[in-house]
Amino acid sequence: MAKWSDGYVHANGLRLHYYRTGGDKPQVVINHGAGDDGLCWTRVVKELEREYDVILPDARGHGKSASGKGDYSSRQRVADLAGLIEALKLDRPVVGGHSMGADTAMGLAAEYPQLTRGVFLEDPPIILPGESLGGDQVINPDEIGKMMAKYMRMFKLLPRFVALNMARKGMPTYADDEIQPWLDSKRRVSFDFLKAMGGALMEFAAAPLDVIRKIQSPVLLIIGDKAKMSIVSPEAAQKAAEANAKLQFIRLEGASHDIRRTRFDGYMPALQEFLAEVTRGA
Numbered sequence: 001m002a003k004w005s006d007g008y009v010h011a012n013g014l015r016l017h018y019y020r021t022g023g024d025k026p027q028v029v030i031n032h033g034a035g036d037d038g039l040c041w042t043r044v045v046k047e048l049e050r051e052y053d054v055i056l057p058d059a060r061g062h063g064k065s066a067s068g069k070g071d072y073s074s075r076q077r078v079a080d081l082a083g084l085i086e087a088l089k090l091d092r093p094v095v096g097g098h099s100m101g102a103d104t105a106m107g108l109a110a111e112y113p114q115l116t117r118g119v120f121l122e123d124p125p126i127i128l129p130g131e132s133l134g135g136d137q138v139i140n141p142d143e144i145g146k147m148m149a150k151y152m153r154m155f156k157l158l159p160r161f162v163a164l165n166m167a168r169k170g171m172p173t174y175a176d177d178e179i180q181p182w183l184d185s186k187r188r189v190s191f192d193f194l195k196a197m198g199g200a201l202m203e204f205a206a207a208p209l210d211v212i213r214k215i216q217s218p219v220l221l222i223i224g225d226k227a228k229m230s231i232v233s234p235e236a237a238q239k240a241a242e243a244n245a246k247l248q249f250i251r252l253e254g255a256s257h258d259i260r261r262t263r264f265d266g267y268m269p270a271l272q273e274f275l276a277e278v279t280r281g282a
Contacts, residue, residue, distance in 0.1 A: 004049075006064075011083025012076065017064035018084065019056040021049040026279035027093035029055045029085065031101030034197065035152045037063030037185040043177045044260055047268055052275065055093070057084055059101070061193030063185065070196050073203045078107035085115050094278055096120035096220075096271075099231070099257065103204045110214035118278035120220040120271060122259050125204040126212070126236045133231065149198035155186035156194075163187075171261075178261050209243045219247040220274040222267065224255030231257060 006019045019038045028048065032040050038056030045054050060068035060080055068076065081104055085093065095116045097105040102124035109119040127133070133144065155163045160183070167183050168174075174182070212219070223237050224230030232240075237249040250270050255263040 004045075008064075009084050009087035011087050012079040014060055014066045014068070014080060016060070016066065016080060016084055017058040018088075021045060021052070021054045023049075023053050025051060025053045026275075026282040027055065027090050028052045028275065029057065029081070029090070029093045029095045029105075031057060031081065031095070031097030031104045032059065032062065032185070033097070033099035033101050035062070035148065035186060035189050035193075036098075036101075036182065037188055039063075039181040040178075040185050042181050043175060043264070044268070044271070046177070047272070048275070052279070055084075055088065055090070057081065059104070061190040061196075063188050067190050067192040068196070070192060072193060072196050074103055074107050077104040078111055081105075081108050082112045082115060085112075090115075091282075092117040094118040094120070094275055096122070097124075098122040098260070099124065100204070103208075106208070106211050106215065106219075109217055109219070110211045113216045116217055117282065118218045118220075118274070119215060120222065120274055122222050122267075123224055123231050123257050124208065124221070126208040126232050126240060128233065128236045128239065131233055131236065133229075145197045149194045152186050152189060152197075153191075153194050155183060156189065160187070174261055175264075209239060212240050212247065213243045215244055215246070217246065218274075218278050219244060220270065221247055221249035222259055222270060223249060223251045224257065224259045224263070225251075225253055228254060228256040228262070230255060230259065 004019050004021050008015050008017050030041050037058045041056055048054050058065040095105045102121040105119050109116050167179050223232040226233050241247050252263040252266040260267040
């Protein structure tokens with residue numbers, strides 16, 4: 001991280017923070033999930049920085065970015081990202097993300113096709129009517145946001161050494177360069193975001209397949225194991241592929257919602273192959 005730069009842009013009325021690896025290389029913008037921040041991609045970026053100029057935004061209400069003042073909707077996050085890309089004068093980067101960040105990435109690709117040459121999505125909120133949120137367990141969507149906000153608030157307020165021990169026990173397979181940024185992100189997430197999240201589930205794209213249908217650039221969709229609480233089912237992924245002929249998807253068996261953290265061995269080769277194909281000649 002010492003050699004990565006960081007900075008701020010003013011976009012969509014907010015002061016947004018980002019990290020950047022730099023260099024005259026194809027550009028890749030990666031967006032984190034709810035409660036994380038840009039440095040939660042550290043392990044992935046260590047594998048990419050030799051070949052790519054990677055930009056890691058902190059979403060509104062996260063990391064060092066300004067608060068969203070209660071508005072964390074998909075529409076606003078997409079406008080934030082478009083503003084950041086334009087402010088940094090990026091040259092049609094590949095844009096991707098995880099969960100909330102994947103929702104932002106696919107929204108940007110759909111609404112601002114001129115700003116990206118490709119998009120990769122790690123377990124975005126694509127849920128077919130009648131599907132449950134994870135495995136056979138039926139979870140009330142209205143309770144998800146409250147549960148997650150309570151969990152994140154606990155890690156934000158606990159003494160760091162206690163929180164770190166709890167995180168390592170709760171996620172024993174996570175590498176240290178996943179655990180440390182994950183914990184730090186919880187300590188930086190704004191109370192405003194947690195309050196908004198505690199009111200309901202995050203506001204994502206209302207009709208994700210319609211968003212997918214509008215994307216004109218190549219799309220890589222990475223899904224995990226529904227029994228391990230991954231969001232996207234194989235059926236939903238197939239529907240997404242039918243909605244857009246440029247979309248390919250891979251399923252990594254045994255992966256949770258945090259696919260890169262639980263199946264890094266399968267995640268990185270798939271991502272690197274996609275990036276090489278999309279940026280060839282860029």
